[in-house]
Amino acid sequence: xxxxxxxxxxxxxxxxxxxxxxxxxxKDIFNQIxxxxxxxxxxxYLNKEEALSEAKKIDQKIKNNDIxxxxxxxxxxxxxxxxxxxxxxAASRILKGFIPPYDAxxxxxxxxxxGIIIGKTNLxxxxxxISNENSAFQITxxxxxxxxVPGGASGGSAAAVAADExxxxxxxxxxxxxxxxxxxxxxxxxxxxxxxxSRYGVIGCASSLEQIGIMGKGIKDLAILMNVISGYxxxxxxxxxxxxxxxxxxxxxxINNLKFGIPKEFFSQDLDRGVKEKVIDSINxxxxxxxxxxxxxxxxxxxxxxxxxxxxxxxxxSNLAKFDGISYGLRIEDSGDLEEMYLKTRGSGFGAEVIRRxxxxxxxxxxxxxxxxxxxxQKIRSLIKKDFxxxxxxxxxxxxxASPVPPFKLGEKEDEPLAQILAEIYTSPxxxxxxxxxxxxxxxxxxxxxxxxxxxxxxxxQEEKILRVAYxxxxxxxxxxxxxxxxxx
Amino acid sequence: MGNDTVIGLExxxxxxxxxxxxxxxxxxxxxxxxxxxxxPVCLGLPGSLPVxxxxxxxxxxxxxxxxxxxxxxxxxxxxxxxxxxDLPKAYQISQFDRPLAENGFLEIRxxxxxxxxxxxxxxxxxxxxxxxxxxxxxxxxxSSSLVDYNRSGIPLLxxxxxxxxxxxxxxxxxxxxxxxIVQYLGVCDGNLERGSMxxxxxxxxxxxxxxxxxxxxxxxxxNSFRAIRQALDFEITRQRRLIEQGGKVLQETRRWDESSxxxxxxxxxxxxLDYRYFPEPDLLPLFISQSWIESIENNIPExxxxxxxxFMKDYKLPHYDANRLVEVKPLGDYFERAAKNYNNYKxxxxxxxxxxxxxxxxxxxxxxxxxxxxxxxxxLLELIDRGVISGKIAKNIFEEMFKTGQSxxxxxxxxxxxxxxxKEEIDDIIEKVVRDNCETVQDYISGxxxxxxxxxxQVMRYTKGRAQPDMVLSLLRxxxxxx
Ligand SMILES: [Zn+2]
Numbered sequence: 005x006x007x008x009x010x011x012x013x014x015x016x017x018x019x020x021x022x023x024x025x026x027x028x029x030x031k032d033i034f035n036q037i038x039x040x041x042x043x044x045x046x047x048x049y050l051n052k053e054e055a056l057s058e059a060k061k062i063d064q065k066i067k068n069n070d071i072x073x074x075x076x077x078x079x080x081x082x083x084x085x086x087x088x089x090x091x092x093x094a095a096s097r098i099l100k101g102f103i104p105p106y107d108a109x110x111x112x113x114x115x116x117x118x119g120i121i122i123g124k125t126n127l128x129x130x131x132x133x134i135s136n137e138n139s140a141f142q143i144t145x146x147x148x149x150x151x152x153v154p155g156g157a158s159g160g161s162a163a164a165v166a167a168d169e170x171x172x173x174x175x176x177x178x179x180x181x182x183x184x185x186x187x188x189x190x191x192x193x194x195x196x197x198x199x200x201x202s203r204y205g206v207i208g209c210a211s212s213l214e215q216i217g218i219m220g221k222g223i224k225d226l227a228i229l230m231n232v233i234s235g236y237x238x239x240x241x242x243x244x245x246x247x248x249x250x251x252x253x254x255x256x257x258x259i260n261n262l263k264f265g266i267p268k269e270f271f272s273q274d275l276d277r278g279v280k281e282k283v284i285d286s287i288n289x290x291x292x293x294x295x296x297x298x299x300x301x302x303x304x305x306x307x308x309x310x311x312x313x314x315x316x317x318x319x320x321x322s323n324l325a326k327f328d329g330i331s332y333g334l335r336i337e338d339s340g341d342l343e344e345m346y347l348k349t350r351g352s353g354f355g356a357e358v359i360r361r362x363x364x365x366x367x368x369x370x371x372x373x374x375x376x377x378x379x380x381x382q383k384i385r386s387l388i389k390k391d392f393x394x395x396x397x398x399x400x401x402x403x404x405x406a407s408p409v410p411p412f413k414l415g416e417k418e419d420e421p422l423a424q425i426l427a428e429i430y431t432s433p434x435x436x437x438x439x440x441x442x443x444x445x446x447x448x449x450x451x452x453x454x455x456x457x458x459x460x461x462x463x464x465x466q467e468e469k470i471l472r473v474a475y476x477x478x479x480x481x482x483x484x485x486x487x488x489x490x491x492x493x
Numbered sequence: 494m495g496n497d498t499v500i501g502l503e504x505x506x507x508x509x510x511x512x513x514x515x516x517x518x519x520x521x522x523x524x525x526x527x528x529x530x531x532x533p534v535c536l537g538l539p540g541s542l543p544v545x546x547x548x549x550x551x552x553x554x555x556x557x558x559x560x561x562x563x564x565x566x567x568x569x570x571x572x573x574x575x576x577x578x579d580l581p582k583a584y585q586i587s588q589f590d591r592p593l594a595e596n597g598f599l600e601i602r603x604x605x606x607x608x609x610x611x612x613x614x615x616x617x618x619x620x621x622x623x624x625x626x627x628x629x630x631x632x633x634x635x636s637s638s639l640v641d642y643n644r645s646g647i648p649l650l651x652x653x654x655x656x657x658x659x660x661x662x663x664x665x666x667x668x669x670x671x672x673x674i675v676q677y678l679g680v681c682d683g684n685l686e687r688g689s690m691x692x693x694x695x696x697x698x699x700x701x702x703x704x705x706x707x708x709x710x711x712x713x714x715x716n717s718f719r720a721i722r723q724a725l726d727f728e729i730t731r732q733r734r735l736i737e738q739g740g741k742v743l744q745e746t747r748r749w750d751e752s753s754x755x756x757x758x759x760x761x762x763x764x765x766l767d768y769r770y771f772p773e774p775d776l777l778p779l780f781i782s783q784s785w786i787e788s789i790e791n792n793i794p795e796x797x798x799x800x801x802x803x804f805m806k807d808y809k810l811p812h813y814d815a816n817r818l819v820e821v822k823p824l825g826d827y828f829e830r831a832a833k834n835y836n837n838y839k840x841x842x843x844x845x846x847x848x849x850x851x852x853x854x855x856x857x858x859x860x861x862x863x864x865x866x867x868x869x870x871x872x873l874l875e876l877i878d879r880g881v882i883s884g885k886i887a888k889n890i891f892e893e894m895f896k897t898g899q900s901x902x903x904x905x906x907x908x909x910x911x912x913x914x915x916k917e918e919i920d921d922i923i924e925k926v927v928r929d930n931c932e933t934v935q936d937y938i939s940g941x942x943x944x945x946x947x948x949x950x951q952v953m954r955y956t957k958g959r960a961q962p963d964m965v966l967s968l969l970r971x972x973x974x975x976x
Contacts, residue, residue, distance in 0.1 A: 086540040099539065108540060135661050205540040211774035240542050241776050319774055322574050325583030327538050330640065346576055369769035378771060427634070 009488075012077060012225035015171055019066065026059035026066075026120070029171075033078055033122060037169050038489055040252065043150065044162035045142045048083050049091050049124040058120045065118075072118025074232060079114055082158050083124040084131055085216070086205040087111050094207045094384040095139040096129045097492040098327045098334045098353030107204020109240065110216055110233045111176060117232045122170060125160030129355045130209050130324065131181055134427040137418055138357045143378045145414070146188060147489040148455055149303050152411040154413070155185030159218050162189040166492055172220040172229055178210045179312055180406070180431025181360055182217030183443035184351040187457025188411040190445045190489070192474065193219040194226045197437030199244035202237030208323045211242075223444065223475040227251035246393040246465055254468035255475040260294035264475065265392045268428050269305040270404030275449045278449030282456040283405045284339025286446040290403065290473065290479050299398065302391040308433040311384035314368050314377050314427055314469045315436075320358075321365025325458065327353065360411035360421060396463040401473060406443035406457035430459060440467045444474045447484050496736070497699040498729050499654035499706060500664055501615075504671060505649050506681045507622065507689040508552040514621050514648035515543030515586065522643035523687060533839035537581030541777050545570075549619065549648035552680040553593050554781065554789045556650055557617045559674050562597030564786050568779035570619075574769040578640050579624040587651075589770045592618035593781075599654075599674075601666045612667050614657035622647035650680075658708075660723035668692060669820065673797045676822040678868065685717050692721060695740070698732050704855075708742040712756060715749045724749035726880055727755045728864055750781065771935060800825055808838040818971065823861040824850075831867035838872055848888065852895045864898045865891070875902035880961050916968070918950070919960055923972050926951045934973055945969060 007029040012020070018024045034052055041047055055078070062076035081087060082092040086104035089110070093099040113123060130140035136144045136159030144159045147153040147167040158175025162185030165173050177184040177195035188194030194215040206216060216233070218226045234248040247478040263446045266287060271280065291297045329335035329349035338350040354362070368377035395402065408429055417423040425432075434441045439461055446458035458477070478485070500691035505662045513520055533541035557564055571589035575605070597614035612675040624642040630633045655791055658664050672683035672690060697709035712728055715721040727749075731743050744762040749755075795803075797819045804815035804825070819825045824845070831841055851869070853863060873890060876882050882890065882905055893904045927934055945966065952965045 092539070094539070102539070104533075104538065104540065106538075167634060204542050207539040208542075208775070240776075241544050242542075318771060320614075322572055322584055322769070324773070325574060325576065326539070326581065328576060328578075330578045330581055331536065331581065332538065342578065350524075366769065369771055370767050371769070376769070 006168070008036045008171070011222045012172050012220060012228050013222065015077060016075055018169070020071065022066070025063045026056035027056065027063055029076070030056055030078055030122065031170075033170060036148075036167070039122075040167060040493070041169060043145065043493060044147055044163050044167050044169070046125050046142045046160045046169050046449045047080070047166065048093065048095065048126050048141060048160065051087075051090055051121055051123050055120050055122045058261070062118055063119070074114065074117040074119035076120045078117045078171050079119050079229075080123055080125050080164045080173035081111065081121055082127050082131075082161050082173070082175045083174055084127060084207040084209075085110065086173060086207065087121055087124065090123065090124065092207070093141070094129045095132045095141055096327075096354065096358070097140045098317050098349070099207075099332075100140075100334060102333050104205075106205070109204065109237045110204035111267075112405070114229075117133075118193065119232070122278065125158070125164050125173060125175075127160055127175075127181075130155040130207065130320070131157035131178055131214070132209065132320070132357050134180075134184055134424050135412075135414075136160065136185075137414065137415065138355055140355055143414065146411050147330045147491060148190060150156070150313050150493075151410065152413055152454070153188065154409070155188030155411060157181035157185075158217070158219065159185045159188075160187055162191060162193070165189070165191045165219050165221060166489060167234055172225055174233075175219050176206055176214050177217040177219050177431075177435065178214040178316060178365055179428040179435050180426075181214075181239075181429050182219055183406045183441060183457065183459060185429060186219055186443040187406040187445075187459075188455060190448075190455030191219060191221060192223055192226060192442065192444045192478075192487075193217050194230065194442045194467065194470070195434065196230065196234065196467055197244070197440040198435075200234050200246075200440070200465065201240055202233075202236055202240040204239040204243075210318060210319040211323065212368070213312070213316055213432075214437075223442075223471055223478050224255055225250060225256060226442075227471050230471075237406060244465070249468055251468060251471055254472045256372050258294065259290065259476045260472050261296065262294075262469070263296045263298070263398065263401045265298060265300035265395050266304070267302045267395075267402055267404055268299050268303050274408045274426065274429060275405060276409045276449075278451060279405050279408065279456050280409055282447040282449065283458055284405075286458045286481070287403055290423045290477060293476055293480065295473070299424075300395045300402070302388070302395065302433070303308060304387040304391050305433055307384045308388050308436060309425060309429055311381040311388070312428070312432040312436055313364075314381035315385065317361045317365035317368050319365070321362045321369065322482075323411045324354070324358065324362055329353075334473060357421070357424065385436050387402055388433055392433075392437045392439060392461075392463075400462070400469055401466075402461040404459050406459040407431070410449050410452065410454035434459075434461055439464060442468055442470050442474050444477060445485055446477070446481060448487075454491060496701050496733065497680060498659055499656045499697045499709075500658035500660075500693040500701050500725065502652075502654045502658065502664060502667065503693045503695070504652045504654075504668070505622075505691040506556065506652060506675055506683075508549050508556075508648040508650055508680050509682065510546055510548045510552060510648055512546055512548075512670060513646035514546050514549045514619070520647050522562055522647065525643055527639070527641035527672065528643060530820055531645070532641040534728065535581070535949055536642055537645075543586060543773075545776060545779065546672065547650065550593075550781070551781065551789060552678075553617070553619050553650045554786060555678050555793065556652075556675060556680050556784070557594030558790055558793060560594075560597040560614050560652065560680055562594035562614055564594050564781055565591060566781055566783075567591065568593055569588060570773040570776045570779070571770045572773050573620075575766050576625070578638065578643075579626050579645070581624065581645055585619035585620060585623065586773055586776070588618035589891065591822075592616045593650075594618070599667065599670060601670050601801060603662055603666045604661070605854070610657075610663075612657045612663075613704075615653045615655050617652045618648050620651060622649050646739055649861075656697070658944065661722045661729065664694065664723055664725055668718065670722065673820050673822065676695070677794060677796050677800070691716075694721070694725060696725065696728050696732065698729075698736055707736065708744050710742065710744065710756075711746045713746060713748050713759065715753075720749055720751060723754060724756055727754065731756065797822075804828075808842075810838060810842055814839075814842040814846060816844060821860065823859065825921075826864070827860050827867055831871050834868070835871040835874060837874065837878060840877075842873070844870060844874060844891075848891050853890070864896075865894050869900060876901055876905060883958055883961070886960055894914070919956070919968055920972075921966065922952055922955045922960075923965070923968055926955070927969075927972055937973060
């Protein structure tokens with residue numbers, strides 16, 4: 005088996021047993037990238053030389069019996085997370101050529117633990133989108149069906165994991181941006197509780213909603229990276245002081261007697277029949293494993309999406325204002341007039357979807373409309389939080405689909421601004437409440453054999469329980485999940 | 494018809510924390526290499542996040558308490574959104590409807606009025622300072638602009654008064670009192686010229702007959718007490734004339750133009766920006782507990798009023814001297830450092846408030862940078878007290894000390910201006926004066942007591958002032974009585 009197909013668990017075992025070297029694994033990864041990324045287009049930037057020299061250093065260390073926790077593990081990073089000395093664009097023309105002078109906290113923690121950053125992956129511009137078609141630079145294809153989208157916003161990371169172009173990857177999740185592409189690409193992804201992982205170094209769009217997520221081939225892989233990057237960061241005021249447990253340990257236990265709520269709002273008419281089938285199949289398996297299943301209601305869910313959109317756009321309009329052509333990134337000036345420089349730089353630096361959201365976000369924050377939109381949306385946000393709090397009084401976890409639809413065709417939803425948001429109907433309420441959730445592949449639609457993601461949602465800081473259930477389910481679904489996308493092109 | 498002037502002030506006070514409000518960069522930015530005190534946070538680089546400096550909150554609470562404000566327990570930071578090159582994030586982290594402090598007052602007393610008055614404080618809130626633009630000129634036109642972010646992220650406390658101020662004089666006294674307080678608290682150096690304290694003003698005229706408040710204008714760009722007074726006076730007159738002539742004051746922002754001595758139109762109400770305030774999602778709400786407030790309350794240092802009382806009591810200084818000495822904290826400090834080893838307090842105060850301030854003012858030097866240290870000054874004063882030099886000569890010596898930084902003793906010795914205390918030396922001169930002024934001597938002998946002063950003056954002239962007048966007087970009497 006080529007070493008780029010390894011899981012993180014297997015990688016670390018083999019490294020600890022001195023069966024493989026970090027350099028060998030990296031070479032296989034870069035071979036795979038060389039072979040298929042012309043087509044799949046997961047990566048915006050490759051850190052090949054530096055990664056290889058880093059791998060050699062780590063191999064040398066290991067020879068001297070100094071094995072760092074991640075032992076040279078190759079990690080791909082969504083291009084909206086700052087990597088010192090490495091171009092970071094958030095897939096936007098306005099940041100083309102921007103090289104951050106510092107590492108995001110997660111990058112620092114991965115490096116400190118002996119992980120290796122192999123490159124930067126594609127995404128929808130400033131993480132705004134559900135298909136990766138909003139990237140200013142390239143469109144990533146779904147490795148399972150190259151006529152379809154990989155999902156977004158963190159589609160590059162999802163495709164890279166699915167196509168064995170990395171062992172594991174980081175993405176960001178504002179309203180479903182790691183869970184949706186994971187669902188579309190048949191991999192697993194966790195969005196931890198808001199505050200669990202430092203946001204320092206994430207090119208922020210919707211500060212109160214977004215969290216860094218981990219995208220991988222298996223549940224234990226996610227747990228291993230969670231252990232490394234979680235925990236309080238003095239550089240992020242919103243990061244939590246809560247202690248980081250050993251997430252890997254949580255995968256050991258069974259799920260007997262856990263109570264699962266099935267929100268009926270997650271099985272509305274928006275849900276694709278093929279997706280529904282697979283999700284219900286997994287719910288049955290959980291029940292067979294000893295989980296207690298009951299239908300629940302989250303009554304305010306129908307207001308979640310518009311409220312989410314208003315908050316996300318309002319915050320984005322402010323967060324993206326700093327891209328003004330003054331001290332970094334793109335600047336277009338030909339008249340020497342400041343106002344004109346602003347207009348031209350921002351007008352041509354941002355793509356259509358980003359401009360649409362900045363305009364709407366600006367509108368809802370103007371003093372005339374603040375109360376009608378932003379303030380109302382915040383009130384709905386409180387109601388949604390309350391809904392979740394209420395059900396978690398009785399249930400350990402909630403289960404439902406991650407996406408209402410399987411991956412759609414390229415270009416299919418390009419002209420439907422609303423569809424961009426509708427795909428996040430089951431994932432964005434989780435961000436509104438700051439909860440942890442996972443998406444795990446639970447099979448393939450009968451008709452088109454497209455991946456389907458199951459979403460497991462937990463109360464704040466209960467990632468252990470989520471991982472535990474996901475791992476048990478993963479073992480049940482082993483056979484189904486042993487299929488790989490056909491990459492023999 | 495006596496219409497009233499109505500003035501409200503908005504004062505930005507830079508807080509003297511060691512580091513900036515949301516990052517660890519040093520706040521010691523003045524006269525430093527541009528952009529040398531910056532980091533991803535205060536440069537607003539993508540991905541950077543603010544972390545609140547608790548010391549800035551301490552300073553803000555301390556100031557608000559000294560202004561008799563109510564401190565709000567639950568504080569929220571808001572984003573104030575607008576585009577300008579000196580604002581790296583294109584929003585300023587500030588406070589909006591949940592400011593740190595509200596409902597305070599500051600007692601002021603102008604020189605004219607016998608009674609003191611309270612100026613109410615509407616609110617005081619925390620925010621971050623912006624960077625600074627430097628415009629390069631070619632052929633009298635701006636050719637390019639540079640931006641220095643060293644000042645970006647310096648903590649500010651914005652203090653907003655109610656429109657209680659009735660004249661430019663009151664405004665100045667309010668600002669002087671406030672400056673004095675922040676200096677005493679150690680939260681700000683209060684330097685208007687450097688911008689560590691900045692003041693905008695809202696001005697309107699109230700119709701005395703119907704009590705109606707006129708439209709207000711906002712005044713900006715006043716960088717000294719002098720500018721503030723001139724700008725306010727100009728604007729008050731402008732509005733009064735406009736009203737008298739049946740015109741209308743328009744709601745607008747005006748800028749003080751130092752060179753023309755006028756306030757000029759900047760922007761109208763319609764052009765005012767919508768700042769799209771909303772809660773800063775990158776910061777958690779700030780809760781200020783009662784115990785936090787108490788711990789600061791218990792450590793409020795001596796304030797100017799208390800110090801004035803103490804100066805009057807401990808040093809037996811008159812109210813005027815004490816008041817002037819305590820107004821600028823470093824001046825009071827200077828006095829106290831000197832008074833530690835010198836107890837002719839009134840003489841000390843006279844010299845500090847007279848000669849020292851005069852020379853410092855001429856050279857525009859701050860008291861804490863005075864070339865004459867407290868120790869050096871008392872050395873000079875002791876020479877006077879011991880009769881080594883006269884007060885008149887001391888003034889010359891003082892000037893030399895100020896210019897050269899040399900000690901009084903050294904300069905006195907160099908100039909040979911030590912008083913003649915040698916009796917024989919003076920006797921010779923007295924002998925000569927008595928001989929040359931027979932008539933005057935006769936006048937004195939015949940009872941014209943005053944005549945002797947003329948003789949003393951003559952002796953002093955011959956000694957070039959180096960004799961001690963008392964000694965000359967008694968020696969003269971002795972000499973004449975002998976005849
Ligand atoms: Zn800084």
